[in-house]
Amino acid sequence: MKPDLTVAPLNSWIETNGKPLIIAGPCSAETEEQLCETARQLAALGSVHAIRAGVWKPRTRPGSFEGMGEAALPWIQKAKAETGLPFAVEVATPQHIELALKYGVDILWVGARTTVNPFNVQEIADALKGVDVPVLIKNPVNPDLALWVGAFERIAGAGITKLGAIHRGFSTGEASKYRNIPMWQMAIELRTMFPQLPIIGDPSHMAGKRAYLNELAQMAMDLNYDGLIVESHIDPDKAWSDAAQQLTPAAFGEMLDHLQIRQLESPDREFQGAMEQIRVKIDSVDRQLVEMLAARMSLVEKMAEYKRDNNVSMFQPDRWKEILQTRKQLGEKLNLYPELVEEIYKIIHMESIRKQTEVMNSAPVV
Ligand SMILES: C=C(O[C@@H]1C=C(C(=O)O)C=C[C@H]1O)C(=O)O
Secondary structure, three states: OOOOOOOOOHHHOOOOOOOOEEEEEOOEOOOHHHHHHHHHHHHHHOOOOEEEOEOOOOOOOOOOOOOOHHHHHHHHHHHHHHHOOOEEEEOOOHHHHHHHHHOOOOEEEEOHHHHOOHHHHHHHHHHOOOOOOOEEEEOOOOOOHHHHHHHHHHHHHOOOOOEEEEEOOEOOOOOOOOOOEOOHHHHHHHHHHOOOOOEEEOHHHHHOOHHHHHHHHHHHHHOOOOEEEEEEOOOHHHOOOOHHHOEOHHHHHHHHHHOOOOOOOOOOHHHHHHHHHHHHHHHHHHHHHHHHHHHHHHHHHHHHHHHHHHOOOOOOHHHHHHHHHHHHHHHHHOOOOHHHHHHHHHHHHHHHHHHHHHHHOOOOOO
16 A cells, blocks of 8 residues: 555644744743743744644653643743743643643644554544644654654544644664754655655654754754754753753754755756756666676575585675775775775675575576
């Protein structure tokens, strides 16, 4: 089944005047004063389109601050009335949805820990039947694109068309300076699958630390994301949750000022001509790359026939070690990252082993 989604354009439900959608606000609504003051300062920047606030917080372990719950919803009403900005809140259960809508929350988002569970997502979808509200879906905690797509299909199945993706990075167990590894490739695949689906970058949850917010936000813009959602708090170090990754509204304003916003295309004729010329050359290089791969693979196949007929094992550790080393050195000389060359060769080697297994398990030609 080819997945398909009916998605309403972003500008049909929120006015951004052609600019990226900017959502900012505290990780959690803590007190009326903290929420209203943060919202006021963010609204004063003039570039924020919506305020986010966590009301129900899914925490890894019990005992941490789990959000103020329904008590925070009247504060949201007040902050909305004061700033005129719409509010976005995370919902994880049908009860959250009912309450959020009752208090006039404008945008709902499904969190990473909810997206992982299809039962949960289906319950949310059922509760959204007949409701016309924008729903943003964060990527699941683990890097499983199908699970993310499944969540969109379930929510879209309930008739929601004002949809968007929030890319908040993945928890893979791999060591990284980031709290959640971005794995940009996942969002690129999502964009390729559903070009009409807005993608919003969440540098706060990727970063885990204030210091990395700029580079991650810029990367999202460079990859043509439709917006950003960033955690901002009037007194970040005293925040009741996610203190290390929040920044003051003033610092957030500065971050936005330094952000380079890129366009998907440029109307400049000279630019277009230069792009076209280079793309023709890239097409030709890519053709040679693929032809070279095929030539290498047929040599491997020939070798496998000899190995099969002489009962020699397909994996040759010394030769493999030598290949990896010499190719990495060559790559480095040619200004390529050795890691890139290594990754590519690992894939080629695995395919080479697979091909050889195929040949070795076939009967010799007599
Ligand atoms: C092709 C061979 O078999 C395997 C595949 C290799 C490759 O694709 O380069 C290298 C070493 C072997 O593990 C070989 O023995 O040279």
